[in-house]
Amino acid sequence: MRMIFRRFALYALTAWVAITVNFILPRLMPGNPIQNLIGKLQGQVTANEINAIRLSFGGVGSKSGLPHQYWIYLTQLFHGNLGISITLGAPVSSILRESVPWTVGLIGISTIISFGVGTFAGAILGWTRGSRFDSLIPTATFFQAVPYFFLATVMLLVFGSDLHWFPVLGAYSQSVTPGWNWTYILNIIRYAELPVISIVLSSIAGWMLGMRNMMITMIGEDFVLMAVAKGLPRRKVIMHAARNAVLPSIANLSLAIGLVVSGALLVELVFNYPGVGDLLLQAVLNEDYPLIQGIFLVITLTVLAANLIADFIYLALDPRTRTEAAI
């Protein structure tokens, strides 16, 4: 259990770093970006909102010193004040509240599918090494090397526009009313298919190859030979090897999630999915710092939460971590 506490502490620390980065960066860069920002907003938003922005950055313009500003920043943050977005003229927190679930859903489903199918395929590849399945490897590697957004674009064009196999643009059809009804849900799934496939194709090679290599290593271990010597059916022998081989993949989930998130944001862009991807692009174009920072923060926290879950799973699966202090 100490392990969990340590990991949690690590993530808490990382979250703090992210929060502080958001605080420090605007003050670090030349050209006083915050004042510029406020200047841009004059006349577009109410005085209250200007004040909210000021506070979200920690009370810029006030006479108080840096530590005090930091304190204000933190308290504002905990009250949910992430500033006002220039592009949309609305509080960042409400904007995010609407888009983040779409992103999390998309990335979550994609990662689960990618991990599941990838490690399964990797296990088979490792076990049947030397067979014709090996030709999958260069193919998957190629897809992995293609930038996420590029693959998404190609898929959009080929399967969406040209072949009309999949619907494009958006998370659900305009004609369907949102709500907890079956049509809506099915519709969501339908619209999510192409983006999910795109993300899965781009990320699956990593899982596949990692699992394959670990599987090959495990097969060389004595306990797998032992399973064969016991006369166990082939399926059980593979399970012995696979159960051990999958552990490093889970441990690497944290790194992988970071990469998948980055790619997925762009895929959203291409497919016009109502997640944070498109928001991010707009924000960058308009130098909408509150929105950019808000997205960064929320994404970071989500990724950290996912990491924590992955760590839990790892601890549950590897008994060796329970007794010794792990690295």
Place this chain on the structure above:
Amino acid sequence: MKTLRLPRSPKVLLGLGIMTFFIIMTVIGPWLAPDNPSETDFLPNLTPSWHHWLGTTSLGQDIFSQLLVGARATMVVALLAGLVATLLAVTIGVTAGYFGGKTDDGLTLLSNVFLALPGLPLLIVIDSYLPVTSRSNSFVIGIVISLTGWAWGARVLRAQTMSLRNRDFVEAARIIGEKRYRIMFSEIAPNLLPILASSLLFTVLYAIGAYVTLAYIGLTSTSVWNWGTMLYWAQSNNAPLSGEWYWFVPPGICIALVGTGLALLNFGIDEFINPRLRAAGLTSKQRRALGLPRRTRLGLTPVLRPAMAKKVAPAKLVSQ
């Protein structure tokens, strides 16, 4: 140390081939380019033809020239970022692994934090705050990218250093009284080379992706030609939906090929590091000729066909 054998694995050879091709493109690309990529001289939106191998953009620029010139920035920045990141990784990782204790704890914490922070969002935040003048400086972009990509390599190198540190030959050097930095350089470093190479390849792969993505979003200077910028312009001019595949497909394919080349090379190194991954022995044709199954299954040691057994026997025993 060990004799360098030319790699026989087709994967590795393919990877080497691809990388050689693109390195050549990086070096002589700009000279080979028929036109200045920024020149808007030509008729816009031309499809590929003899004059313009890849057609022209909506602004009348030659796409082929853009591709050739763009190779340089893309590859160089990626390589630069990769090198800096690997340098950081080595410094932090090896120090942490070798010295242990509080140093290790602190540095590990640092790496873990950077590892947990998602790379692209962080990159975007930092980059968006950079003044435009800095953004056109590829060097700065490269450094920023490397700041987000060193943590993984550091962790791997630390683990390797730790396992090496406890090995006998290092212990022996320590007993003799070798200075610590000397031990690090002459004993540990050579054994880290394969992992280092793998880490470098992996980091360059990451850097190319990061750089291209930043360019695609528009966070790098649009005056520096690279493959990501090409995609940016293509996207903003709606090239995909207009069917102008010759604009946005070539840069994407090039990026993918470079990435694949790097990954294939990485395979080669993986196989070198972990002997178990190396393909053992015979081709399937040879195996079939000997009566062996296509692949050796665990628990089913293969048996030579009796006729073949005589052929492959070594000098016969002299018997009464």
Place this chain on the structure above:
Amino acid sequence: MSIERLDTQTPDEVHEISQPTAVSLSTGREFVLEVSNFSVNYGTGDQMVRAVNDVSFSLRRSTVLGVAGESGSGKSTLVYAMTRLLRAPGIISGGVVNLNVTASDGAEDEILDLVTANEKELRRIRWSHVSIVLQSALSALDPVRRVGREFDEVLKTHRPDMKKAERRERAVTLLTMVGLEKDRLDRFPHELSGGQRQRIMIALALALDPELVIMDEPTTALDVVTQREIINELLDLRAQFNFAMIFITHDLSLLVELADEIVVMYAGAIVERALASELYEAPRHPYTLGLLNSFPPMSGDRRELTGIPGSPPDLSDLPVGCKFSPRCPYVMARCREEDPHLMTLKGSERSVACWLHAGDPDVRVPVELTRQVRTPNVHGGPS
């Protein structure tokens, strides 16, 4: 005759050339395992190495066969290949390995040639009729499974009629047999000591009451005290369960008390085979003598430890003639030209592959290789 008289003996009186030892394949219940002309290579083509060269032996029911030799002698390769568990690039190049499979329901015994058996047949006899204790028992247990599940798994596979509670009970019984508490069943392998893990491996090997148990250097990685305990337990278990055992080791002294018969291997071939006591007290092959001289005796006069000069053979570059000739203190011209085959010594069931004992009258056999086994009724005095 007492030992002191032997230096006057000439070879003729004691030995005689006989046919190269051929194993007659019998179908009687007497033998549980019969191996004939078994050979194993590593690799093929010009990279090939002969790891096991034309080995033949048979194992009687409920007896212990010790296999001794240096690393690289082929002893491990032999037993793994025999059971088709040898990893790539090992290839069996010839021979027959007949396992006498006792039917559980009292029906007729069946002879199964392991070399030609298919996967299904192998799976059937694995563990239930032949079990193996791997060399590194320390890593032979699945790190993510509790020990109890290893037992449960193997019982479930081969005895599908057993209920869960019965399987658990059997596991507990087996643990008790090797002197472990039943709470060990709920532990993970990394929570146990080396000795405990080894005991579990042994208990596991006996789970289905097999006719043959193969032990590949089970005590090599353990300290001497634990080693002794385990050997004692093995002796007890043998007395209880009457299984046949093949025990591989490089430590000849262990085999003397444990084994009924001992086979000494060198460079992939058997160079000597004899009853344990015979081998220990009256070795015939120079290599065996060398091995015995490498261990100081617990009692008796102090003598010089000689060991064996030279280094273990390179299997890819073996000499013509006797493979031991480069290191043999008694080497003759013939040894360098012709490779001796295994020859049965007259008047006994021993065999040895050495030209010294081929019955050539011009050959003076060294005293050390002509000792006789002390029979219990000898009191000394004139013969």
